[in-house]
Amino acid sequence: MKTWLKLIGSASNPITEWKEKYVGFRRKGMPSILTGDLLFLYAPGGGRIFALAEAVDVPKDDPDYNQDIDGSCRWKLPVRYFINLPVAAGILLDDVRCNRDLRLSVRQAGHLGLLEDEGQLADRKLHEADRKFQEKQSA
Numbered sequence: 001m002k003t004w005l006k007l008i009g010s011a012s013n014p015i016t017e018w019k020e021k022y023v024g025f026r027r028k029g030m031p032s033i034l035t036g037d038l039l040f041l042y043a044p045g046g047g048r049i050f051a052l053a054e055a056v057d058v059p060k061d062d063p064d065y066n067q068d069i070d071g072s073c074r075w076k077l078p079v080r081y082f083i084n085l086p087v088a089a090g091i092l093l094d095d096v097r098c099n100r101d102l103r104l105s106v107r108q109a110g111h112l113g114l115l116e117d118e119g120q121l122a123d124r125k126l127h128e129a130d131r132k133f134q135e136k137q138s139a
Contacts, residue, residue: 001034001036001037001038002033002034002037002038002113003037003038003039003040003113003114003116003118003119003122004033004037004038004039004040004111004112004113004114005039005040005042005049005102005106005111005112005114005118005122006023006039006040006041006042006110006111007042007043007044007106007109007110007111008023008041008042008043009043009044009045010044010045011044011045012045013045013070013071014043014044014045014046014087015043015045015046015087016043016046016086016087016088017050017084017086017087018041018043018050018051018084019084021078021079022076022077022078022079023039023041023053023076023077023079024062024073024074024075024076024077025059025073025074025075025076025077025110025111026072026073026074026110027074027110028074030058030059030075031059031075031077031111033055033058033059033077033111034055034058035055035056035057035058036054036055037054037055038052038053038054038055038119039051039052039053039054039055039079039111040052040114040119040122040126041053042093042106043087043090044106045087046087046088046090047092047093048087048088048090048091048092048093049090049091049092049093049095049096049122049125049126050084050085050086050087050089050090050091051081051083051084051085051090052081052082052083052084052122052123052126053079053080053081053082053084054079054080054082055077055078055079056078056079056080057077057078058077059075059076059077060075060076060077060078061074061075062074062075062076083126083127083130085126085129085130085133089129089132089133090126090129091122091125091126091128091129093106095121095125096118096121096122096125098115098117098118098121099115099117100115100118102118
């Protein structure tokens with residue numbers, strides 16, 4: 001099982017939340033994410049990691065893919081969420097600083113593998129953010 005950071009949306013087309021039961025990939029080659037892998041979803045427009053999901057299958061061809069439509073994806077990966085916050089309630093990418101600067105790593109990638117310490121730190125910080133968000137909602 002691997003842990004990934006997956007970008008959703010873009011700085012030019014930011015999202016505020018993501019409720020779909022899948023994440024999409026645009027590149028031609030099938031993503032190497034496998035069933036059981038964990039994904040931290042990151043919104044570059046909002047600069048925050050806002051969700052933790054598990055791949056529940058391998059990526060599948062998207063029959064609705066249209067290269068002429070901005071944001072259309074070649075592949076859809078079905079996911080199950082453990083945490084799915086509004087982007088504004090997520091954690092800053094800078095909060096997951098270990099041995100590398102993830103901001104530099106995500107500039108050219110739609111997704112990237114996280115190192116073990118990065119995944120553990122992201123998990124702890126996102127669970128803290130989720131707890132605070134849930135407390136706020138129930139108050």
